Structures are given as structure tokens and as C-alpha cells.
Amino acid sequence: MATDANRLGDYLKTRRTKLDPTSFGFSTRRRRTPGLRREEVAQRANISPTWYTWLEQGRGGNASADVLDRIARALMLTEVEREHLFLIGLGRPPEVHYRGGDGFTPRLQRLLDAMPYSPAIVRTATWEVIAWNRAAAVVLTDYGTLPPGQRNILRMIFLNPHVREIQFDWESVARGVVAAFRVDAARGGADREVAPLVEELCTKSPDFARMWRENDVQLRGDGVKRLRHPVLGTIALEYSSFAIDGRPDLGMVVYTPTTGADRDAIRSLVEPGPGIVGGMDWARSSTR
Structure with missing residues (x-):
């Protein structure tokens, strides 16, 4: 049974005992217990066998993030297991490895599609839109008509005159977007990935350059968005x-109609009748 006094050691021991030595080229002769030996984990992690033993015994002191990362790789930990290792070993999550749109599943797309009259998108930490439902296409932007590199929310806000025009209080919206983007990029481990985008927007948009220099940060978990559709x-x-659980570099945003009339209006575009054909045309024009 795991003890509070040695949670790290107990966790390391249980993880290594679940591994098959033959998978790593180690002999199974003269083994009294299942899994890898301590010295084999230490060898794979390129750390001292004595120190690794001390870590399991609860007398090795605090391991650095680099050492925990090497141990995580040595033990073939999943992302969730690696996060747990850092939480009990350092009291904080590990740094996030930015993965962009990799790993987006059909299950997430089905979740978006299950909200037929609520525009919904999934965006990366760099605010690239990588998934959306039909409601988002007819109310916000038909992202499917855009090359992947142009599905970036910041590019739309600062470089697309039509997107700027339909916003209520564009200045306030843009400031909030920049401040939230800065937070998401840092949280998602994407500082290096956003650098070219920031440089491009600073060059092409004096408004973005001004707001970026202000270094504001802001969370935008919920609120109300008004559009001139x-x-x-x-x-x-x-x-x-x-x-999105297990993916700190991805986020889902759902826009819910505030009234029944707004919901019915969106429905008229999502499921157009014989006389209603403007929804997708408007969405395409909004991206030009």
C-alpha cells in the first residue's frame, strides 16, 4: 500500500514492476520479482543506480525535472503517468510538449457535431482552428474553405477587414484575444511555435504590435460574443x-445562442429550407 511518506518511491516501484525485461533486451534469468530491476531503470535513465535506489527508498532528496523526465522515458510512462510523476515528485505538472493538431480524434469531432445549433471549434495553443461543426461554419467562418495556415484566429481578427467589421467593440475584443492568446501559448508550451506568427502580425498590424507590447494576460473562460451577422x-x-483532458495545448470553445430566437435563426442556416441559401455564402465571404 502506498504511503504519504514515500509516494514517489512507491509509484516508481509499481511502474517498473509492470515492464517486461525482454522488451528492453534484458535477461529474465535469476529474477525474484517481476519487471525491471532498479539498476536497469537507472541504466535506461542514465542516472546513478545508487541514487535511483535512494529515490525509491525515499532518501534520495528532490529529483530535478530533467531527472524525472529521463525516468519517465525509461519507464515508458504515458502522458498522464508522467504528469502524476511530476506532481508527486516536484509538486507541479511537467512542462507541456506542444503537439499542435496531432492526436485529434474522430470522437472529438463527433462531440462538436452533436451540438448542431451551437457553433463550436477546437483550437491549438497557437489559436489555429483544427476542428469545427457546421454551425461554426455558417455563423463564424467556413474554415474548410481556408488553407490550414490561414485558419488562425489572430490573423482573422487583425488582418481580415470583414471579421473586424462584424465585431461589436473591436478594440475590446482584440485586446482580450491577444491577452488570452499569450496565456494559452505559454500554458501549451508553444512559445517557440508562436514566434513567427507574432513577428508576422507585428509587421502587418500596428494594432497587434501595440497590444502585444503591453504584455497583458487574461483568461477568457466564458463571456458573451456579439456579432453583426x-x-x-x-x-x-x-x-x-x-x-481537453490530457491535451493542455488544445481547447474547445462552444458558442451557445442566448435566446430561442437566436437558436432558431442559426438553425435556419444549418438546415436551410428552399428559400434560405445565404448561410454558407456569408461564411465564405467572411474569410476573404
């Missing part, structure tokens, strides 16, 4: 942001 007119959407 060319087909629906003025529309208000409550937005909520959700973390």
Missing part, C-alpha cells in the same frame, strides 16, 4: 472554453 443581423452568443 449579414444574414441573421445582430446575434449574441454565450461562449464557454473547455480544456
Whole structure:
């Protein structure tokens, strides 16, 4: 049974005993217990066998993030197991490895599609939109008509005159976007990945350059977004942001109609009747 006094050691021991020595080229002769030996884990992690033994025994002191990362690789830990190792070993999660859109599953797409009248998107830590439902295409932007590199929310806000025009209080919206983007990029381990985008926007948009220099940070977990939609007119959407479990570099944003009338209006674009054909045309024009 794991004890509070040696949670790290207990966890390391249980993880190594679950591994098959033959998978790593180690002999199974003269083994009294299952799994890898301590010295074999230490060898794979390139650390001292004595110190690794002390870590399991609860007398090795605090291991660095680098050592824990090497042990995690040596023990073939999953992302969730690696996070748990850092939480009990250092009291904090590990640094996030930015993965972009890798690993997006059909299950997530089905979740988006299950909200037919609520525009919903999944974005990366660099604010690239990598998935959306039909409601998002007809109300926000038809992302499918854009090359992948142009599906970036910041590029749309600062470089697309039409997107700027349909926002209520564009200045406030843009400031909030920049401040939240800065937080998401840092949390998602994407500082290096966003550098070219930031340089591009600073060059092309004096407004972005000004707001970026202010170094503001802000969380945008929920709120109300108002749009001047060319087909629906003025529309208000409550937005909520959700973390995707196991993927701190991805986030889901769902926009919910605030009234039944707004919901019915969106439905008229998602499921157009014989006389309603403007939804997708508007969405395409909004990206040009």
C-alpha cells in the first residue's frame, strides 16, 4: 500500500514492476520479482543506480525535472503517468510538449457535431482552428474553405477587414484575444511555435504590435460574443472554453445562442429550407 511518506518511491516501484525485461533486451534469468530491476531503470535513465535506489527508498532528496523526465522515458510512462510523476515528485505538472493538431480524434469531432445549433471549434495553443461543426461554419467562418495556415484566429481578427467589421467593440475584443492568446501559448508550451506568427502580425498590424507590447494576460473562460451577422443581423452568443483532458495545448470553445430566437435563426442556416441559401455564402465571404 502506498504511503504519504514515500509516494514517489512507491509509484516508481509499481511502474517498473509492470515492464517486461525482454522488451528492453534484458535477461529474465535469476529474477525474484517481476519487471525491471532498479539498476536497469537507472541504466535506461542514465542516472546513478545508487541514487535511483535512494529515490525509491525515499532518501534520495528532490529529483530535478530533467531527472524525472529521463525516468519517465525509461519507464515508458504515458502522458498522464508522467504528469502524476511530476506532481508527486516536484509538486507541479511537467512542462507541456506542444503537439499542435496531432492526436485529434474522430470522437472529438463527433462531440462538436452533436451540438448542431451551437457553433463550436477546437483550437491549438497557437489559436489555429483544427476542428469545427457546421454551425461554426455558417455563423463564424467556413474554415474548410481556408488553407490550414490561414485558419488562425489572430490573423482573422487583425488582418481580415470583414471579421473586424462584424465585431461589436473591436478594440475590446482584440485586446482580450491577444491577452488570452499569450496565456494559452505559454500554458501549451508553444512559445517557440508562436514566434513567427507574432513577428508576422507585428509587421502587418500596428494594432497587434501595440497590444502585444503591453504584455497583458487574461483568461477568457466564458463571456458573451456579439456579432453583426449579414444574414441573421445582430446575434449574441454565450461562449464557454473547455480544456481537453490530457491535451493542455488544445481547447474547445462552444458558442451557445442566448435566446430561442437566436437558436432558431442559426438553425435556419444549418438546415436551410428552399428559400434560405445565404448561410454558407456569408461564411465564405467572411474569410476573404
